[in-house]
Amino acid sequence: MDSVTLRACTGSAFSLCAGSAIRISSTSGAQVVDFWAVNPADPDECLSMEHTRTSLSRITPRRGDELFSNRRRPILTMIEDTSPGRHDTLIAACDPERYRQLGVDGYHPSCAENYRVALAAAGVRRSGIPSPFNLFMHVPCDADGQLRFLPTASRPGDYITLRARIDVLVVLSACPMDIDQPHFAGHRPRPSDVDVHVIPGTPG
Numbered sequence: 001m002d003s004v005t006l007r008a009c010t011g012s013a014f015s016l017c018a019g020s021a022i023r024i025s026s027t028s029g030a031q032v033v034d035f036w037a038v039n040p041a042d043p044d045e046c047l048s049m050e051h052t053r054t055s056l057s058r059i060t061p062r063r064g065d066e067l068f069s070n071r072r073r074p075i076l077t078m079i080e081d082t083s084p085g086r087h088d089t090l091i092a093a094c095d096p097e098r099y100r101q102l103g104v105d106g107y108h109p110s111c112a113e114n115y116r117v118a119l120a121a122a123g124v125r126r127s128g129i130p131s132p133f134n135l136f137m138h139v140p141c142d143a144d145g146q147l148r149f150l151p152t153a154s155r156p157g158d159y160i161t162l163r164a165r166i167d168v169l170v171v172l173s174a175c176p177m178d179i180d181q182p183h184f185a186g187h188r189p190r191p192s193d194v195d196v197h198v199i200p201g202t203p204g
Contacts, residue, residue, distance in 0.1 A: 002198045008191035009176035011114025013122040016164040019201040021079065024172065025159040026136050028192035030152050034093050034111040034132035034173040037076055038119070039166065043126035045069050047076065049089040049133060059141065060087050067133070075168055080161035083154040088134035094177050102179045114173035122169055135160055163201065172196065
């Protein structure tokens with residue numbers, strides 16, 4: 001099992017062969033990780049949150065669920081989740097414009113930029129930034145449709161493992177969000193490192 005530490009506020013890409021898996025561990029219990037997957041043989045195909053929600057008839061995937069691409073086929077399976085299962089499929093990746101709106105003057109790292117840089121470093125080109133699967137991000141939806149941004153429910157060491165159904169390039173970003181915001185319900189995110197493990201496997 002190959003292991004690497006994804007430093008706070010940074011992103012990286014990981015190649016998975018069909019049958020292998022990737023485990024993302026929250027070392028602090030509080031770090032959100034933006035997760036994408038792209039088909040390197042056809043970069044127009046990628047993990048799609050809207051297609052996954054449609055296929056599952058559920059907002060949040062659970063252990064045992066398949067995650068679907070924009071071609072409506074399963075490309076990953078969630079095989080483990082030791083956290084309470086609070087993950088988000090609704091919120092867009094943070095980007096430079098988001099930080100400008102929050103009053104940041106000058107450069108601030110973002111998940112959108114981490115995605116672009118990691119994809120380019122892997123030699124894959126595609127336009128646009130798909131909606132990410134926001135691991136460990138807790139954004140429940142109330143009965144009236146109101147979203148609430150709550151602290152992560154995961155504990156230090158909690159992890160999620162996803163197995164590739166096809167060859168995919170996974171992109172991860174240890175979210176750099178560290179700005180006080182009213183909708184964060186009084187908590188301020190503090191970016192921290194994430195442990196990533198690539199686990200060999202066999203198709204099937």
